[in-house]
Amino acid sequence: MLSRLTARIAFVIAIGLLLVCAILVYSTVLNLAESERLVTHTHQVQEFLGETESAIASAARARLSYVLSGDDAALEQYQRYVAHIPVVLNNLRQGTTDNSKQQKHCDQLEALVNDRIQLWEKSVALKRSGLSTPDGQPDMTRQSVVVADEIVSVTDAMRREEAKLLEQRTTALHVHFVFLIFILSITFIAAVMLLLWHYRLLRDELHARERAQKIAAGAANAAVEAERKAHASESAALASQNAARRLSARLLQLRDDERRKFSRELHDSIGQYLAAAKMTLQSLANGHESDRRFSECVNLLDQSIRETRTISHLLHPSGLDEIGFSAAATSYAEGFAQRSGLQLDFKISEPTKRLPRETEIALFRVLQESLTNIHRHAKSTSAELIFETAPKNVVLTVRDKGIGIPKDVLDRFRSSGTSGVGLAGMRERIRELGGTFEVESGGEGTCVRVIVPLTEGQAFAADPG
Numbered sequence: 324m325l326s327r328l329t330a331r332i333a334f335v336i337a338i339g340l341l342l343v344c345a346i347l348v349y350s351t352v353l354n355l356a357e358s359e360r361l362v363t364h365t366h367q368v369q370e371f372l373g374e375t376e377s378a379i380a381s382a383a384r385a386r387l388s389y390v391l392s393g394d395d396a397a398l399e400q401y402q403r404y405v406a407h408i409p410v411v412l413n414n415l416r417q418g419t420t421d422n423s424k425q426q427k428h429c430d431q432l433e434a435l436v437n438d439r440i441q442l443w444e445k446s447v448a449l450k451r452s453g454l455s456t457p458d459g460q461p462d463m464t465r466q467s468v469v470v471a472d473e474i475v476s477v478t479d480a481m482r483r484e485e486a487k488l489l490e491q492r493t494t495a496l497h498v499h500f501v502f503l504i505f506i507l508s509i510t511f512i513a514a515v516m517l518l519l520w521h522y523r524l525l526r527d528e529l530h531a532r533e534r535a536q537k538i539a540a541g542a543a544n545a546a547v548e549a550e551r552k553a554h555a556s557e558s559a560a561l562a563s564q565n566a567a568r569r570l571s572a573r574l575l576q577l578r579d580d581e582r583r584k585f586s587r588e589l590h591d592s593i594g595q596y597l598a599a600a601k602m603t604l605q606s607l608a609n610g611h612e613s614d615r616r617f618s619e620c621v622n623l624l625d626q627s628i629r630e631t632r633t634i635s636h637l638l639h640p641s642g643l644d645e646i647g648f649s650a651a652a653t654s655y656a657e658g659f660a661q662r663s664g665l666q667l668d669f670k671i672s673e674p675t676k677r678l679p680r681e682t683e684i685a686l687f688r689v690l691q692e693s694l695t696n697i698h699r700h701a702k703s704t705s706a707e708l709i710f711e712t713a714p715k716n717v718v719l720t721v722r723d724k725g726i727g728i729p730k731d732v733l734d735r736f737r738s739s740g741t742s743g744v745g746l747a748g749m750r751e752r753i754r755e756l757g758g759t760f761e762v763e764s765g766g767e768g769t770c771v772r773v774i775v776p777l778t779e780g781q782a783f784a785a786d787p788g
């Protein structure tokens with residue numbers, strides 16, 4: 324900002340200086356030309372003066388020659404010179420119109436020259452008349468010499484005047500010339516100094532710009548580096564998120580496998596042993612009907628068999644692998660309603676083909692967890708269960724009319740924080756299948772809805788059995 328102002332001031336000063344110098348140079352050149360013209364003019368006046376003197380002297384000599392020789396050629400020459408005298412006198416007068424002093428000298432000179440010409444004319448007329456006496460011509464010559472002296476004194480005065488003027492004008496010419504040289508030198512020096520000043524300003528500006536460019540490049544590099552690091556950390560976060568998701572999916576799968584294994588073990592070993600023990604006990608009890616301990620043992624065994632079956636069923640719903648999701652869900656819902664006393668309306672569609680095994684397990688776990696949550700938390704006496712199939716997806720909706728999920732728990736769950744394992748586990752299972760998991764909850768109850776897409780290969784891929 325400051326350097327821009329300085330540059331502007333420098334420019335204005337440069338322009339102002341150049342303008343002043345140009346005006347000075349112009350007026351000095353005009354004065355110089357005028358002085359030169361005046362010097363030339365003075366030389367010209369001096370020339371006119373010389374011509375006048377020369378014409379008068381020539382005419383005087385021609386007159387004397389004619390008076391002495393009587394030669395007509397000399398007379399003719401005399402007349403020519405005399406005729407020329409007014410011309411040169413007029414030139415002299417014209418050349419000195421700007422000088423009143425010289426004009427007065429011109430008047431004197433003209434009067435004296437006229438007097439002298441009259442004397443010459445008388446002398447010539449006397450000669451031509453042939454009446455010339457030895458005394459007449461010398462007398463006129465004497466008078467002419469007197470007038471000639473006066474003419475000389477006037478022309479001398481005029482010459483001195485012109486010499487004085489010439490000196491003045493030559494001095495003025497010299498002064499103007501020196502002044503012009505001085506102005507040109509000053510202009511040159513000022514131009515050089517301004518150029519240097521501008522060069523310094525330009526150099527400073529360039530340095531400042533280079534520095535700013537370097538800083539900007541550094542900042543840009545830092546920004547690129549920061550962006551790269553942000554990308555890297557973003558990728559790392561995404562990778563660790565994916566890894567965590569894969570791990571939890573794997574854990575859920577392992578838990579399902581474990582549950583299935585335990586369920587089979589319970590059903591096939593302990594359940595079978597208990598059933599065998601009951602049969603053996605019943606056969607032992609034959610004939611001991613009066614002994615109540617046998618019937619109590621049989622009842623205990625019956626209870627154990629039922630509990631074992633229930634636990635086995637909860638760990639892995641019996642028949643899910645064999646009869647498919649819809650039938651297993653219907654059977655589970657009926658059993659749940661019976662056991663919990665919940666009034667459960669359910670509408671479960673039967674798909675035309677079996678769903679993929681992972682989809683069936685996920686849907687069944689969502690069904691189980693949602694009903695368990697209603698039973699444990701909702702304080703609702705009724706619930707609704709809907710399973711619909713569409714060509715490209717399946718939708719499971721479980722709705723209750725209970726107290727709703729507490730707002731802080733719901734917010735924590737939605738902002739990816741943890742609440743319990745149940746809701747988060749359901750969401751994880753459905754995400755793993757590329758589906759969507761939605762929870763809406765408020766004072767009027769809670770609605771859990773999952774939508775699982777079916778790709779071409781997946782959709783109803785397996786036949787039941």
Ligand SMILES: Nc1ncnc2c1ncn2[C@@H]1O[C@H](COP(=O)(O)OP(=O)(O)OP(=O)(O)O)[C@@H](O)[C@H]1O
Nearest residue numbers: 696697700701727728732742743744745746747769
């Ligand atoms: N249908 C519902 N009605 C009211 N509150 C519910 C309902 N479902 C869940 N909640 C609330 O949301 C919380 C989290 O549920 P989530 O199933 O994740 O965990 P949990 O049931 O407490 O424990 P678990 O991990 O054994 O399932 C519950 O503690 C409960 O307060």
Ligand SMILES: [Mg+2]
Nearest residue numbers: 696743745746
């Ligand atoms: Mg739960």
